[in-house]
Each structure stands twice: as structure tokens, then as C-alpha cells.
Amino acid sequence: MGIVKETLDSLVITLKNLARKPVTVQYPRERRTMPERFRGVFALTTNPETGEENCIGCRLCQNICPSQIITVIPEKREKRSYAKDFTLDMNACIFCGLCVQVCPTDAIVMVRANDEVGYSREDLFLTKEKLLANEKKYQDLISPMTGSVLRNMQTPPRPAPRPRPKPQPKPEEKKE
């Protein structure tokens, strides 16, 4: 009579679920917090004290990007270099996060938001202004996983080098 038991079991399971609380998140009104390492849309950061852009226009992100969607035009000014123009075409982005990983100044970061959408392709083509504005727009959602953090995770700091053995005097060859 196994079939009878199984039949009753499935009825009991649905009845149990009926008494449990729904897990629905009413999406546009409520939002689920994304995990810490969620990879979403991008933002360019600025120095909170001076308000200067962090990007130095080194083109590391442009070179590592697998889909080749980042274009950086560097510009040399008196103290250091800047990015004269920085564009990122989200239409082809694969969200690998390599650009964030290589950034030496933590200038480009990802945002823990999964709902960057647009009505046209131009909406998803991020210019430098949009990227800088994203920092303000997604203030609390900026991922803590900046380039330096990620690099430290991948290559943890090496243990202190062992003291080198002192060079031994060469044992004198026996002359015969």
C-alpha cells in the first residue's frame, strides 16, 4: 500500500506549505539586498575629500576587457594624468569584473544593482558623465569589492622572506 502513503504524503506537504508564510518579494516596491560580491552596473569613483576623479587614464581596463567595450582617452595634466573621456558600452558587457580587478586606483567599481535598464541602446551606453553620476545615484549600493580588495583576495600578502643563508666559503678543493 505504498501508493496510498505517497498520495497522502503529497497532500500533507501542500497543506504544510499552505500554513507557511509566502516568500514573495514585491519587486519594484521592495528590493532584495544583493550579496556582497554581486556584479552589476559600473560607477567611476571620486576622492571623497578633494572631489577629484580617481581615474588616472592608465587604460588597463580597456586592455583587459574581453568584450572590448571600454574606451579610455588619457590626458596629461600638471600633477597626474586623467581620463579625458571614458566610455563603457553596457550592451555588450559580460559582467566579468576584470576591469574592476585591474584598476590600480580603485576608480572603476561595480554597483550591487541588477536593474539597470533602458529604452534604447544609447541608454545603456555609459558615458563618463553617467558613470560619475552613478556614484551618487547608487551611493549605498557601491560594491565594497574594489580593485585592491579583490587583488588582495587573489594573491594574499606573502609571508616575510626567509633570511637568506649566508654564502658559505667554498670548500677548498683538495689538491693532490
Place this chain on the structure above:
Amino acid sequence: MKWLLVAFWSVVILSVALLIAAYMIWWERKFAGRMQRRIGPYWVGYPHGWLQSIADAIKILRKEDIIPKNADKWVYNIAPFLFMVPPMFLFAVFPFSKTWVVADLNVGLLYVLAVSSLGVFGVMMAGWGSHNKYALLSAMRYVSQMISYEVPLVLSALVPVVLTGSMNLGAITNAQKGLWFALWPVVGWVAFVVFLLATLAEGNRAPFDIPEAESELIGGFAVEYSGWKFAMFYVGEYVHLLAVSILASVLFLGGWRGPLLPPLLWLFIKTVFMYSVLLWIRWSFVRLRVDQLMVFNWKVLVPVSVVDLLLAALWVVLR
């Protein structure tokens, strides 16, 4: 002037039945959602999306009415009416309270069983008229399922008749003054369970919904229908379910009888309970195969209900 009164009450009851059918759809969506830990319709209408069915009805009535090029137009167009109207006839004989019944037939149950099987013609015509292989297959499955499951349905519905000695639904209700037939030891329990399962199959509900079988036959006999004609099939199914839920509560749960509350409310509570049980079964099981369906009917339900009917008859004779 008696016929005018009958016409008036028929219109009232049919309108209320259609409204209730709309809210049965809403209740099913809420109930199914809760079983899957969802909420169900929520935003259309303030408390818990109570306008959802109305919104859906308005939407479906605005859809284009498509008639396939090769369809047999007469048959195709009549089919939705033949499917939806017979279940509505059933409300004529249900006793809603001690005196409130539109037509107090002394062969009420016979009428109910006869009329409720008329829906088969609508389905067969829909399947044939659509000129679509899925619709035809589905209609054939539906007819074979209906005819098979009518046997245990009738046999289990006969148990209350045997115990009461009358086919009048009002008399059957009155006979349950002391104890509901569903609570009668063994005889009543078995008849109730068999009636419930046969009802599920008659109403074309999962786990017996092979005529509809979305994954194999797309939408079943209603594939080619759109707009208000599809809505008629859809609503017809729920009107049938409502009628069958009322019938089950009249036959086995004592109909309008109950303490304190008014009779109509008691019947309503019992009907909602019966409908919820049907939903509970629907959302717990997967669809049966065609051969499993037939095996379950002819090898389990029919013998059990025959033996049960004989036991009931024996009990009446020996009493």
C-alpha cells in the same frame, strides 16, 4: 404569473453564479499561490487583488475573435454555448434553503446527472469543428474520460438516494438532519471519497486533466478559440465546478442544514470547503497517463462504488 417569478429567480441565480465563478478563479489563484509559498494576485484591487478576475474578464472580452479558415463554422460557433449552458441548468434544482428552490423536482438528482453530462457534446463539437489535431485528440480523450467516470459518479451519488429513499435533493438534505452522509461509517465515507474523485475527473481537473494537458495538447479542445468564446469554455468549467461543489455539499454535507447561521450561508461555507478540497487535490498531484486514468476508474473506483452501493442497500433492507 408563476413562470415570471421562476424567470426572475433564474436570472438572479445565474448572475450570482457567474459572479461566484469569477471569484472562484480568484480564490484558486490565491489558494494555489499560498500552497507554493507565493501570494497570488495582489495589486489589482486593494485587499488582495479582489478585482483581478474582473480585470481579466474585461481584457479577454476585448481580444480578437478568430475563426480558423478550415473550421466547420456552425459547429465551431455553437460549441462554447453547449459547454457553458448545461452546468447553468443545474442551479434550478439545488435547494438553497428550506423553501428556496427554483424547481422542486422529485427526480432532482436524475436531472442533475443527465444535464451535467450534456457538456460532452460541446467539447466534442469544439474538437471536431476546430479542424485541429490537438483539439480533436483532446475532445476524444475528454469524451472517453467523461463516459468512464460517470459510472462511479452515478453509483456513489446513488448511495444517499438509497439511504434517503428519494431523488429529491430537498428530501436528501432533510434526511441528513442527524448525521451528514459523509460522516456515516464506512458506507458514507467511501461514497464521499469516490464521489469527490469522480467529480475531479468530470470537472476536467488535475490530476485527471489529460484532455487539457498543456504540455502535450497545448490547450486541449479550446486551442483554436480566442476572446469571448475561450472565456465561455473557461467560465463554463468553473460554473461546472461550482455546481458540482454545491451538489457534493447537498448530497453528503447536509446542504443548507446547520446551527445558528442562515441556511444560505451554511451552503456557501460548505461549497467553499468542497471547492477548496478540490483545489487542494489539484495542486498536490501530477497528471495521470491515459491508461492509468482508465485503470484507476475501472479497476478501483467502479468495483469499490458497486460494493459500497450494495452495502448501503443491505443496510436499508436489514434496518
